[in-house]
Amino acid sequence: MTQAITGIMTNAGKGYITARALENKGLDVKELVLANVPNLNESAQRNPNEKMPSALQIVHRRDIDAKGYVDANTVAWAVILEQDVGDFDYNWIGLVTNDGTLLAVDYLPLQRKRQGVNNVHNRSFVLKFAAAAALARITIPAQSWMFDYSPQIDAINSVLLITATAQINNMKRHIHRVLEDK
Template sequence: MAVITLAGEQLIAQKQKAKQPLIISEFVLAYVPDLNNSVTPSRAQALPPDNNIVFRHAPTRSAYVNDNEVVYSLILDNTVGNFQFNWLGLLSEEGVLISANHMVVQSKRKNNPSIHEEGNNLTRNFLLKFSGAKAITQLTVTPETWQFNYEMELREMRLLLAQNSVGLITNQRHLVEQQGENLRIDTLHRELENKFEKALSQLSDTAAQLDERVSRMNEQRSAMDIIFLTALLKSQQSVIVQEGELMQLTQLVRQKGAEH
């Protein structure tokens, strides 16, 4: 809800009487605690205290609507912020508060690349309505003219936002791909470790089996050696016995030959 202040009304009258232009030089944004926007603003008010003012800027665009209405526009892109406001005013080049508007609390955020947070874009149009507004403000363009330019700016801003978004998405995609590649490498590494551990286990089992087989073969060889040695001893013993018997038989034959 906007009103023309008493000081603004007085300045307008003075300008019209002197045939001097009224120049709106500044938008003023402020956050006023406990401001009731449902109540008509006081026309006797002045600028809020400095510690309540959050932003000041010249109008981005201005135009006449008809002979008795002019409009001023403030475009805040996503490089402006961060602050909240619920009070909006138009200031003349003399520093006089011409008009004030009370509203619900608005938030203005700027881009924060460090946390990938995008800011918001805000446009605020302020309509001044009084007799002879077009003549005293000396505005010669209609809103259609600068609104067209504003649409161009919006398209450029949207294009820039889209490009930034594409860049962010591309970076995120590369990060995800890198993380995926790292995950695949980790998975492959774990699989190789498991296969290596399994191979070591199998090799250990095989070595144990070989040791057991060698041990059995050694035992079998020892047993065969004992059997062979025993058989050899028995064979030699038999030969000795046979030789003894042969010697006895030879002596007996000799004795009988001597008797004849």
């Protein structure tokens, strides 16, 4: 399943990338910040002058777990919110550099993260800009850590459908036999 890239690079992020390129330094992306911003419309146009939400609105900060390139002009950073992380809701994510620059931002429908078995969130932030992989100094393909489970899920769904259909047909035959015996 392919999702559209809805997050944007902030103007501060563009300035940061320009400065790092001129200094011949790679991008130093540190963390993904999650916030619950009241009345945020996930469909609204992203604000390139966005600032960090207030400390009261920030619900979680997580250092980047993985980074990779999709192609020469597209890079991704990812975090894993394990089952022991929570409880909080978030609708805003920001990609932040080591010096505190808000590099990029996105708005989401309200996401609920709760502690508990099998409640793991994988969040990736993908940015597309000219020579992104080279400027970010990312040499690992994102495909090496981004795995698409769709084929396995489709196979499981297919088996479930076949099993459910067989059970319904067996019950139907049994009901017909019972009704015929009366």
